[in-house]
Amino acid sequence: MNFFSSLPPGMSYLVANIFSFSFLAPVVVTFVIDDLLVATGFSLRVPIWVSTPLCLASAPLSFILRRLWKKCMDTRAAAKLGARLAPVIKGKLPGNLDIMIEFVARSRDGYPGEAQMQWTEELGSNTINAWVLWEDCIFTTEPEHIKASGAMLATDFQNFIKGDRFKYSIESVLGSGVFNADGLFHRSMTRPFFSRDRISHFDIFDRHAEAAITRMKERLNAGYAIDFQDLAYRFTLDSATEFLFDNDVCSLASPFPYPHNSAPTLDPSNLRLSQAERFSRALAESQHIIAERSRMGDVWPLLEMFKDKTKEPMAVVNGYIEPILREALEKRRDRGMDGKEGNEEEVEEGETLLEHLVKFTSSTHPVVLRDQILNIMIAGRDTTAVTLTCAIYLLAMHPLVLTKLRSEILDYVGPSRRPMFDDIREMRYLRAVLNETLRLFPVVESVNATTFPSSDPTLKPIHIPAKTSIPYSVFLMHRRTDLWGPDAEEFDPERFIDTRLKKYLTPNPFIFLPFNAGPRICPGQQFAYNEMSFFLIRLFQAFSSIALSPLSHPPDTLPPPDWSSAKGRKGIERFWPKSHLTMYSLGGLRVNMEEAKDVL
Numbered sequence: 001m002n003f004f005s006s007l008p009p010g011m012s013y014l015v016a017n018i019f020s021f022s023f024l025a026p027v028v029v030t031f032v033i034d035d036l037l038v039a040t041g042f043s044l045r046v047p048i049w050v051s052t053p054l055c056l057a058s059a060p061l062s063f064i065l066r067r068l069w070k071k072c073m074d075t076r077a078a079a080k081l082g083a084r085l086a087p088v089i090k091g092k093l094p095g096n097l098d099i100m101i102e103f104v105a106r107s108r109d110g111y112p113g114e115a116q117m118q119w120t121e122e123l124g125s126n127t128i129n130a131w132v133l134w135e136d137c138i139f140t141t142e143p144e145h146i147k148a149s150g151a152m153l154a155t156d157f158q159n160f161i162k163g164d165r166f167k168y169s170i171e172s173v174l175g176s177g178v179f180n181a182d183g184l185f186h187r188s189m190t191r192p193f194f195s196r197d198r199i200s201h202f203d204i205f206d207r208h209a210e211a212a213i214t215r216m217k218e219r220l221n222a223g224y225a226i227d228f229q230d231l232a233y234r235f236t237l238d239s240a241t242e243f244l245f246d247n248d249v250c251s252l253a254s255p256f257p258y259p260h261n262s263a264p265t266l267d268p269s270n271l272r273l274s275q276a277e278r279f280s281r282a283l284a285e286s287q288h289i290i291a292e293r294s295r296m297g298d299v300w301p302l303l304e305m306f307k308d309k310t311k312e313p314m315a316v317v318n319g320y321i322e323p324i325l326r327e328a329l330e331k332r333r334d335r336g337m338d339g340k341e342g343n344e345e346e347v348e349e350g351e352t353l354l355e356h357l358v359k360f361t362s363s364t365h366p367v368v369l370r371d372q373i374l375n376i377m378i379a380g381r382d383t384t385a386v387t388l389t390c391a392i393y394l395l396a397m398h399p400l401v402l403t404k405l406r407s408e409i410l411d412y413v414g415p416s417r418r419p420m421f422d423d424i425r426e427m428r429y430l431r432a433v434l435n436e437t438l439r440l441f442p443v444v445e446s447v448n449a450t451t452f453p454s455s456d457p458t459l460k461p462i463h464i465p466a467k468t469s470i471p472y473s474v475f476l477m478h479r480r481t482d483l484w485g486p487d488a489e490e491f492d493p494e495r496f497i498d499t500r501l502k503k504y505l506t507p508n509p510f511i512f513l514p515f516n517a518g519p520r521i522c523p524g525q526q527f528a529y530n531e532m533s534f535f536l537i538r539l540f541q542a543f544s545s546i547a548l549s550p551l552s553h554p555p556d557t558l559p560p561p562d563w564s565s566a567k568g569r570k571g572i573e574r575f576w577p578k579s580h581l582t583m584y585s586l587g588g589l590r591v592n593m594e595e596a597k598d599v600l
């Protein structure tokens, strides 16, 4: 641990920046000294009431001047290249402070991406610069830019990995050891675990899907709506903990939440949070904190001046993971294994991902292992759970789509057989339902890219200054009518099957990026499709209809009434999509489901 990392984020930020902030300070301080050293007789005398405020102002002043200077340099560089800079949002307060405040407020209370959408429309550009605190905050929904960045990432990755500052904001949760020298996840080691049709994965999915459906039936038969999001989180947590380290946290066995409007009086001993729930909540809280940090931009440490907000929840998370890691490391020691033996791409029968990583990372610190495991868990667990939740929400809103999906399930797999990889591969409509869900609600909302874009032929290309990292919103890109057609905001899985597929997606595959592209493409993509498909097949073998249950939602978790007058999806949405690292439905998703009569 170095000196900086031992300080709370705010302190460490100030210490790291104090010198660069204040190159003017020595000049100003000279005046102060001059004041104090009257005895020198030097003629330049500045009164203390002038020199003191000047001294205090020197730090922010130098900060602003440095940034304005950089802007001048960038403008000149752009002109030299025959390019222009991204159009800047014009706020009312210095440093676009009002824009930052509005962005944070609307991220908290509004519909995802609505502020960016409005500014994009106002500036008539799909790439814009919020220029918050005199610093570039460039944002894009342009597939051409993202595509360019893919090529860039493939060839010149070192310069374009997620910025150091971004890494710093996530480090206290995701750790720093997950990236290898190229800034890439250790893919070769984990790749064999994500192969398309590992039978052991299907065994895991089946056990947990059955447990989930049994618990759902119990609760629904007792007359209570269920929180599908909570159920999906439990299903993916139990599956992930078993898949990753053969240590199923058994969250499906813990008590389920009751609907807000009809909770029975519970025995207080049942109200104690189980280990699974504490772990799950702490993980969500940590993700929430790092999402808040990313919204604040570079200055987020100033809000954590005396305390790292992720410290407490991460203590709970680590308290669960570390004993499992210790056990795995001890096992390796007991077996006298030295690590780095054999081929890291070969997996022994029955070996868990943790056992495999332990075998091949012997020289590294256990923290690296913990970070890897936690990263895979966060990357794989919430994403899949929330995509399933969004699918159930959309199917509840579109019963005809559900009827068509069920008939495909019954045609291919029948009412009770366990689905296999070949079934999943052939079920086109099921895949289209998942893709359409991922198009409207790509759960990994916004990722970073750096690009040299040059899209509209009538305009000069936009110059992106070196090493600028640009968040791009897949969420907004997936809803652009110029890319997907006039019905882009509608849920219609057929668009992945009918003529619209060839018209829009086939010629321009970069318009659909729920799993990202290039070197950062999600390694768990096939695993996720398998897990989600498996669960939906099992679910709709057992149930035939879904109805949203808004009355069971906790207060203030449904879309605010004023949304209904908004245009687009905001006006029709009946759940409130929010995001921390990934998207989720505020207050869960309360539904009633009817058991299928056609089960054998």
Ligand code: HEM
Residues within 6 Å of the ligand: 184, 185, 375, 376, 379, 380, 381, 383, 384, 387, 442, 443, 444, 447, 448, 513, 514, 515, 516, 519, 520, 521, 522, 523, 524, 525, 527, 528
């Ligand atoms: C619907 C489900 C999923 C979606 C939408 C999704 C999406 C994504 C996206 C967009 C990224 C790139 C993030 C970035 O560029 O920073 C990513 C990375 C990643 N995903 Fe997924 N993912 C899903 C499921 C899974 C599953 C099930 C696993 C593993 C079991 C997984 C493992 C990973 C890992 C390890 C990375 C990091 C790769 C790297 O940094 O190079 N994902 N995922």
